[in-house]
Every structure is written in C-alpha cells, then in structure tokens.
Amino acid sequence: MNRSTDGTSCSVPRHVAIIMDGNGRWAKERGLPRLEGHRQGAERAREVVEWAADAGVKQISLYAFSTENWDRPKAEVRGLMALLSMLLPRELGRMQKNGVRLLTLGDLSLLPERAQKAVNHACHETRLNARIDLILCLNYGGQQEIIAGVKHMYHWVCEQPEPEKALESIGVEQFRDFLWRHDLMPVDLLIRTGGECRISNFHLWDAAYAELYFSDIYWPDYSKDELQYALNDFASRERRFGQTSEQVSKHG
Numbered sequence: 347m348n349r350s351t352d353g354t355s356c357s358v359p360r361h362v363a364i365i366m367d368g369n370g371r372w373a374k375e376r377g378l379p380r381l382e383g384h385r386q387g388a389e390r391a392r393e394v395v396e397w398a399a400d401a402g403v404k405q406i407s408l409y410a411f412s413t414e415n416w417d418r419p420k421a422e423v424r425g426l427m428a429l430l431s432m433l434l435p436r437e438l439g440r441m442q443k444n445g446v447r448l449l450t451l452g453d454l455s456l457l458p459e460r461a462q463k464a465v466n467h468a469c470h471e472t473r474l475n476a477r478i479d480l481i482l483c484l485n486y487g488g489q490q491e492i493i494a495g496v497k498h499m500y501h502w503v504c505e506q507p508e509p510e511k512a513l514e515s516i517g518v519e520q521f522r523d524f525l526w527r528h529d530l531m532p533v534d535l536l537i538r539t540g541g542e543c544r545i546s547n548f549h550l551w552d553a554a555y556a557e558l559y560f561s562d563i564y565w566p567d568y569s570k571d572e573l574q575y576a577l578n579d580f581a582s583r584e585r586r587f588g589q590t591s592e593q594v595s596k597h598g
C-alpha cells in the first residue's frame with residue numbers, strides 16, 4: 347500500500363495526468379491524415395475518463411493542447427480546435443450521465459471564440475457533477491503557469507503592509523495558491539503514451555512527486571487494460587516523498 351501526498355494510504359491514484367502522445371504516428375502508419383489520429387484519440391480520451399472513474403480515480407488531467415502546439419502546421423491546429431468545438435457539445439449528455447465535471451487548465455483566451463464558448467458552456471453545465479473531474483489542459487504549459495504564479499505572487503506581496511515579511515512567508519503550499527489552478531489535487535500518476543519518456547512541460551509543479559509511467563502504445567490504441575497496467579504498477583510502488591523506506595513502512 348503506498349501513500350498519497352497528504353500521507354494517507356491509497357492504492358488508487360486520486361489524480362492521474364495523461365500525455366496522449368502518438369496520434370500522428372498512429373495515423374501515418376495507416377496512411378491517414380494526422381487529424382484522423384486526433385479524432386481517434388479524442389474517442390480514447392472520452393473512454394479513459396470513464397475507465398478511470400470506474401477505477402476510483404477522482405481527477406484526470408488530459409494534455410489536449412500545449413502552449414508549444416501552436417507551432418504545428420496551421421491546418422492541424424485549426425483541426426484540433428474544430429474537434430474541440432464539435433466534440434464538447436456532443437459529449438455533454440454522456441458527461442452528465444457519468445458524473446463528469448469538466449474543468450480547464452491553461453490560458454483559454456487564445457483559443458478561437460467558438461472553442462472557448464464550447465468549453466465554457468460544458469464547464470458550466472457539468473459544474474455540479476461529482477464523480478470525477480476531467481481537467482482539459484488547453485494552451486497549457488507548466489513553465490508558463492509558474493511564471494504567471496510568480497507575477498501573481500509579486501503583485502500580492504507588493505500590496506501587503508510589510509512586503510518583505512510577506513515574501514518570507516511564502517513556502518511551497520503558499521506559492522501553490524498563486525498558480526492557475528490551486529484547487530487541484532497533486533498529480534499522483536503521470537502517464538505518457540507513444541514511447542517517449544519526457545514530461546513536455548506538463549504539470550511541472552503539481553507532478554513534483556508524481557509516479558511516472560511510460561507506455562509504448564500510441565494513444566488511439568489505448569485500452570482499459572493499458573490503464574489497468576498503469577494503475578497496478580502505481581499500486582506496487584513505494585512513495586517515499588523524500589523519506590526512507592523504513593520510515594514509510596512504519597507510518598503505513
């Protein structure tokens with residue numbers, strides 16, 4: 347049995363974050379346009395939220411569009427944004443039925459208006475659902491989030507009667523309050539598909555103590571079994587949070 351960041355025992359990760367990589371290669375191997383890979387990927391995204399909810403996961407973050415993804419070919423960016431605008435209204439009924447609350451992480455202001463509207467509408471409509479949170483990460487970058495946090499903190503510090511004292515009072519927990527989304531649970535398990543072993547600017551702060559799991563499967567081929575392998579692997583890990591194995595087993 348391993349422990350969560352708050353010290354409680356848990357064998358199911360409360361917050362799972364996924365880098366859904368491999369859509370392009372999946373499509374290329376089949377002689378299909380890259381966008382078809384994203385379309386199939388979006389189907390898996392919908393399913394994985396339901397599988398995760400069934401497994402007892404409380405929050406799932408999906409890296410749908412990074413701050414760096416704007417540099418992709420214009421047609422691909424347009425296609426991804428169109429997919430978002432089209433899919434969210436279509437998926438709303440299913441999200442309601444499955445108790446999925448949609449949240450976002452990232453700077454939505456740069457998204458096309460239609461996509462922003464679709465996202466905001468789905469967030470509003472699902473706000474009372476409580477089975478699982480789906481955190482759609484859009485125009486998200488971990489470094490950008492930390493820079494925004496530093497700026498936010500600077501303004502707060504300047505407004506305090508004793509700015510130096512206020513600055514001194516900032517620790518890890520306090521700084522977290524200045525990030526874009528300080529209401530999320532720390533990431534327990536970070537999964538990346540597609541065979542690459544890097545975290546690509548995803549959840550840099552909140553995944554500080556995440557267990558990392560890399561899978562060679564291309565995202566459109568992801569399955570319930572694949573998720574279960576990752577969850578089993580997580581359950582078998584000893585999370586030490588800087589302590590020794592002996593200390594951890596004494597508390598456990």
Ligand code: FPP
Nearest residue numbers: 366367368369370371384387388410429430
């Ligand atoms: C990475 O695969 C995937 C993305 C950049 C987009 C992920 C998006 C989805 C799964 C669709 C759902 C999201 C929206 C916005 C509706 P890649 O294209 O880098 O694959 P490759 O490494 O094989 O080229």
